[in-house]
Amino acid sequence: MPKVVVVYHSGYGHTQRMAQSVAEGAAAQVLAIDADGNLPEGGWDTLNDADAIIMGSPTYMGSVSWQFKKFADASSKPWYSQAWKDKLFAGFTNSAATNGDKMSTLNYLFTLAMQHGGIWVSQGMLPSNSKGAQRNDANYLGSYSGAMAQSPSDAGAGEMFPGDLETARNFGSRVADVASRFQR
Numbered sequence: 001m002p003k004v005v006v007v008y009h010s011g012y013g014h015t016q017r018m019a020q021s022v023a024e025g026a027a028a029q030v031l032a033i034d035a036d037g038n039l040p041e042g043g044w045d046t047l048n049d050a051d052a053i054i055m056g057s058p059t060y061m062g063s064v065s066w067q068f069k070k071f072a073d074a075s076s077k078p079w080y081s082q083a084w085k086d087k088l089f090a091g092f093t094n095s096a097a098t099n100g101d102k103m104s105t106l107n108y109l110f111t112l113a114m115q116h117g118g119i120w121v122s123q124g125m126l127p128s129n130s131k132g133a134q135r136n137d138a139n140y141l142g143s144y145s146g147a148m149a150q151s152p153s154d155a156g157a158g159e160m161f162p163g164d165l166e167t168a169r170n171f172g173s174r175v176a177d178v179a180s181r182f183q184r
């Protein structure tokens with residue numbers, strides 16, 4: 001079994017729900033970056049030991065939250081020795097608007113993974129983009145580079161679209177599947 005770790009920040013619980021769905025699909029361990037931008041005790045060791053790291057952040061002002069960025073900057077320590085080189089990486093995000101510049105956030109997560117010498121895993125799912133597409137379909141947002149979810153600004157975390165959570169679960173499952181292929 002590959003060791004898959006989901007590391008994420010969530011200010012108001014939406015990205016946390018998404019992270020839980022990703023982790024469910026990947027049978028992954030979850031590390032929550034706290035409100036001060038810190039990992040729980042032992043978090044860095046867990047990441048150093050992972051085969052695949054799936055990173056998640058809400059989209060705030062067109063990028064990751066400052067708490068996620070603090071984690072990213074602190075990852076310069078393993079970067080120095082390229083300790084995460086050749087691990088698999090993947091990313092997910094959630095924002096209020098249908099677009100909301102989520103792609104910028106995924107691009108940032110991709111760049112971080114590349115700085116670490118990682119291998120990026122895509123969403124790997126066709127979009128639901130026909131005339132008959134419904135908001136609750138899986139990958140209704142049509143993302144390829146990672147998993148996306150949209151939570152209207154006045155909707156609580158409990159009201160997230162089931163299709164977005166299914167997308168997140170499928171995404172986690174794909175990363176775990178690719179990770180197990182890399183173990184062969």
Ligand SMILES: Cc1cc2nc3c(=O)[nH]c(=O)nc-3n(C[C@H](O)[C@H](O)[C@H](O)COP(=O)(O)O)c2cc1C
Pocket residue numbers: 009010011012013014015016058059060061062063094095096097098099100101151152153
């Ligand atoms: C500081 C801040 C900046 C935000 N910037 C964006 C944005 O650029 N695009 C967008 O669509 N939503 C934006 N939002 C909305 C959040 O992405 C949205 O509320 C999301 O569900 C929050 O996720 P969370 O509950 O995990 O923190 C912003 C929210 C905050 C608090």
